[in-house]
Amino acid sequence: MRQQIFLYLFVFSALLALYLAFTGSRNLEGLEKKINALEQEQEALRDSLKDSRLDLLDLQYFSLGNNDEALAYYDHLGLEDPSRYIADKLLETNEASGNNPLVPYEGMEGDFKINKIEILNHRWIIADFSDGKYWGELLIQYELRDDLGVDFTLLGHLLYTRSQ
The missing domain is CATH 1.20.5 (Single alpha-helices involved in coiled-coils or other helix-helix interfaces)
Structure with missing residues (x-):
């Protein structure tokens, strides 16, 4: 068993x-x-x-942050981030009451203000503006002076029209 x-x-x-x-x-x-x-x-x-x-x-190809030659233009000024500095100066133009002085249009639904900014190089900026309903784009030339002031000159603009 x-x-x-x-x-x-x-x-x-x-x-x-x-x-x-x-x-x-x-x-x-x-x-x-x-x-x-x-x-x-x-x-x-x-x-x-x-x-x-x-x-x-x-x-990022057309961007000041990736353009060494354009950044070298600002070496003598000692700015840590020229793109941010210039964008801040451009956004300061929004602080005026009414439309932004760089926008050549009257706001239809409110005041036109600059929203988005792309600094292309050491001379040009493309910016988006809007009043909340209507929008457009600006091509701006700028010059950063030795005293860290910035002069903006409008080169071109367009306003998108709504088609309904």
């Missing part, structure tokens, strides 16, 4: 080992498929990130 118990235990152990080996290999195959899928997704995300970085560099 003792031999039969050992035989049954041996057969049971063999079946259990076979079952564990079979399910383990299936689990391993499933995990390998998941790993491969995640690796492909990771590679796709890396490619997407690379494309996004290239797009960002393209968008």
